[in-house]
Amino acid sequence: xxxxxxxxxxxxxxxxxxxxxxxxxxxxxxxxxxxxxxxxxxxxxxxxxxxxxxxxxxxxxxxxxxxxxxxxxxxxxxxxxxxxxxxxxxxxxxxxxxxxxxxxxxxxxxxxxxxxxxxxxxxxxxxxxxxxxxxxxxxxxxxxxxxxxxxxxxxxxxxxxxxxxxxxxxxxxxxxxxxxxxxxxxxxxxxxxxxxxxxxxxxxxxxxxxxxxxxxxxxxxxxxxxxxxxxxxxxxxxxxxxxxxxxxxxxxxxxxxxxxxxxxxxxxxxxxxxxxxxxxxxxxxxxxxxxxxxxxxxxxxxxxxxxxxxxxxxxxxxxxxxxxxxxxxxxxxxxxxxxxxxxxxxxxxxxxxxxxxxxxxxxxxxxxxxxxxxxxxxxxxxxxxxxxxxxxxxxxxxxxxxxxxxxxxxxxxxxxxxxxxxxxxxxxxxxxxxxxxxxxxxxxxxxxxxxxxxxxxxxxxxxxxxxxxxxxxxxxxxxxxxxxxxxxxxxxxx
Numbered sequence: 366x367x368x369x370x371x372x373x374x375x376x377x378x379x380x381x382x383x384x385x386x387x388x389x390x391x392x393x394x395x396x397x398x399x400x401x402x403x404x405x406x407x408x409x410x411x412x413x414x415x416x417x418x419x420x421x422x423x424x425x426x427x428x429x430x431x432x433x434x435x436x437x438x439x440x441x442x443x444x445x446x447x448x449x450x451x452x453x454x455x456x457x458x459x460x461x462x463x464x465x466x467x468x469x470x471x472x473x474x475x476x477x478x479x480x481x482x483x484x485x486x487x488x489x490x491x492x493x494x495x496x497x498x499x500x501x502x503x504x505x506x507x508x509x510x511x512x513x514x515x516x517x518x519x520x521x522x523x524x525x526x527x528x529x530x531x532x533x534x535x536x537x538x539x540x541x542x543x544x545x546x547x548x549x550x551x552x553x554x555x556x557x558x559x560x561x562x563x564x565x566x567x568x569x570x571x572x573x574x575x576x577x578x579x580x581x582x583x584x585x586x587x588x589x590x591x592x593x594x595x596x597x598x599x600x601x602x603x604x605x606x607x608x609x610x611x612x613x614x615x616x617x618x619x620x621x622x623x624x625x626x627x628x629x630x631x632x633x634x635x636x637x638x639x640x641x642x643x644x645x646x647x648x649x650x651x652x653x654x655x656x657x658x659x660x661x662x663x664x665x666x667x668x669x670x671x672x673x674x675x676x677x678x679x680x681x682x683x684x685x686x687x688x689x690x691x692x693x694x695x696x697x698x699x700x701x702x703x704x705x706x707x708x709x710x711x712x713x714x715x716x717x718x719x720x721x722x723x724x725x726x727x728x729x730x731x732x733x734x735x736x737x738x739x740x741x742x743x744x745x746x747x748x749x750x751x752x753x754x755x756x757x758x759x760x761x762x763x764x765x766x767x768x769x770x771x772x773x774x775x776x777x778x779x780x781x782x783x784x785x786x787x788x789x790x791x792x793x794x795x796x797x798x799x800x801x802x803x804x805x806x807x808x809x810x811x812x813x814x815x816x817x818x819x820x821x822x823x824x825x826x827x828x829x830x831x832x833x834x835x836x837x838x839x840x841x842x843x844x845x846x847x848x849x850x851x852x853x854x855x856x857x858x859x
Contacts, residue, residue: 387701388690391762391770393676393717396734396741397854398752398777406500407729407745408457410434412468414485418445421732425745426455437808447485450476453497460504460513463535471515471529473499479535491535496527503555506531507563508584508591516563516582518552526552528584528593543593546580553577554620556629558654565595566620566631572608577601577618577633579654598654611636621671623682631656674730674740677704677714678758684711685728687719700728700744704759714759719744735841735852736810765849772796775844775853778830782858787832789855791842798822799846803830806841806852813840832857 406426413422419436426432432454436445449457453474462469467480475496478486498520507514512531517540519525527540545552546567553566563582568575578600584591603612617634629651634644648659671684681704688701698719703711719726726746731753734741739756762770776792783789791803803817816830830842837859843852 387688387699387713387716388692389767390701390713391715391757391759391767392774393702393715393742393754393757394774394851395717395777395853396753396755398750406456406473407727407731407743407751408455409729409731409743410457410459410468410470411732412459414447416483417447417485419447419485421734422447423731423743424449424455424457425743425751448488449478450474450488450490453499456499458499458502458504458515460515460531462513462529462531462538463533464512464531469535471499471517473497475499475517475540477529477535477538492538494527494529494538494540496540501552503557503563503565505557505563507582516555516565524548524550528582528591530584530591541584541591541593543595546578546595546597547571551615551618553618553631554622556620556622556651559627559652564598564654568613568615568618570615572605574602574604575612576603577631577656579651579656581654599656601649601656619670623673670728672728672730672742674732675704676702676730676740676742676756678739678756678760679704683714688716690716715757715762717742717744717754768796769849772846772849773801773844773851775842775851777853778842778855779827782856783832784858787835787857789830789832790827791830791844792825792827793821793844794825795821795823801844801846803828803842803844805830805832805835806843808839808841810841816842 408424410422410424413419413434414436417436419434422434422436424432424434432449434447449472453472453476456473458471459468460471461467462477467482469480470478470486475494476490477492479491480486496519499517500520501518503516504513506512507516507528508530514531515529517527517529519527525542525544527542529538529540532538547569550567550569553568555563555565558564565580565582566577567580568577579598580595581598583594583596605612612635614634614636619632621630631649631651633647635647637644643663645661645663647661649656650659671682673682675681676683683702683704685700685702688699689696690699699716700719701713702715704714726744729743730740731743732740734753735755739758741753741756743753745751773796774794778789778791780789798821800819801821804812805814805816806812817828835857837857839854839856841852842855843850
């Protein structure tokens with residue numbers, strides 16, 4: 366299915382009028398940020414190289430040839446990086462292609478790297494399928510041979526897809542190319558049905574009508590040679606008054622599949638009519654390979670994405686809509702986090718700052734960075750910004766009041782990493798005068814050193830921190846008022 370709908374989001378629009386008063390919501394704390402990348406794709410790789418520390422690693426594009434994996438999602442982790450082959454290591458997918466119980470890795474250019482038990486994977490690919498454009502996938506046992514396979518849409522053409530069939534001999538893995546069922550088809554998403562069979566959803570424009578259809582995918586063999594067939598199971602047809610009329614926005618029809626619960630949800634975005642400033646979406650659920658109408662509703666967001674996890678402490682998987690808030694008379698781009706399905710009555714629970722990062726951004730759920738029991742997100746932009754934001758339990762914040770939670774912010778220390786003199790400045794923004802403490806912790810949560818305790822006035826401050834005597838590595842700085850705490854990762858260099 367489309368990756369920017371599940372683990373990763375592509376934002377190419379912005380909503381000029383917020384659906385909610387986003388500035389009145391609690392703001393997600395930036396955990397750390399990295400400058401200099403040029404990519405727009407963040408790959409979350411849980412279980413990567415456990416002995417080396419990469420239990421929840423991230424692969425991200427920093428230039429056209431150097432796409433490292435950052436272990437544990439911390440910046441400047443130069444001792445614990447893994448380097449893929451050049452060009453495709455920023456969009457990476459995990460699957461057990463040879464059935465040995467160890468994740469293998471498939472990159473953007475179609476190279477498969479063999480995973481190794483309790484070690485980082487092999488740095489040289491076991492097989493090169495010589496393809497490109499890997500962004501949207503369905504991973505699972507497509508042919509019922511107990512090996513994981515991949516359905517991979519060729520995003521460069523959006524006219525065909527490949528079936529990558531697992532093999533106990535990973536070097537013998539091959540691909541079967543399958544054309545879309547209609548020339549004007551657009552891939553919407555894919556999933557496994559209640560009976561565990563692969564399904565694909567396509568949109569296409571016939572001129573006189575536009576359609577959304579579910580197809581069954583079947584793999585058969587002639588000897589050892591596989592072939593793939595598509596069979597239409599259900600279809601929605603909407604007729605047009607003329608062939609030039611546009612009923613649905615091709616870019617903005619989305620499919621959401623919750624692998625944990627099996628819930629399917631198709632969201633169709635109607636084309637905005639001239640003179641109208643609204644987005645209308647039509648929701649369908651899918652059951653027994655049939656599209657079931659839920660409701661039609663006008664929404665204020667341009668584009669949105671499901672995160673396939675909860676970053677707000679409840680049981681609902683969350684989604685994001687880009688928006689704009691006004692602060693001190695100036696507009697700022699933000700991402701608003703909602704809980705609940707978007708076609709119903711979702712609740713806006715928090716926001717994080719997007720900043721300007723180029724023409725496209727990706728947001729990915731990356732598990733629990735700081736071990737507080739709440740999932741976190743990573744944000745990457747095509748113009749070089751990358752940041753990790755910590756999730757929060759919005760229900761607790763609502764009890765304590767948003768104003769108190771957002772009463773101060775910690776920014777990235779300067780310089781970062783800290784240099785040999787072990788001196789750094791910690792910029793903070795305070796909305797009210799009060800007594801503040803700053804304490805240094807290890808990544809394991811052990812208290813190392815009290816760095817500051819005293820009265821600070823309202824406004825912007827750069828607090829000098831003395832880290833003399835500390836060895837190189839990653840640490841946590843926690844600032845607290847006694848009632849509210851904020852923390853940020855900082856790095857001490859060699």
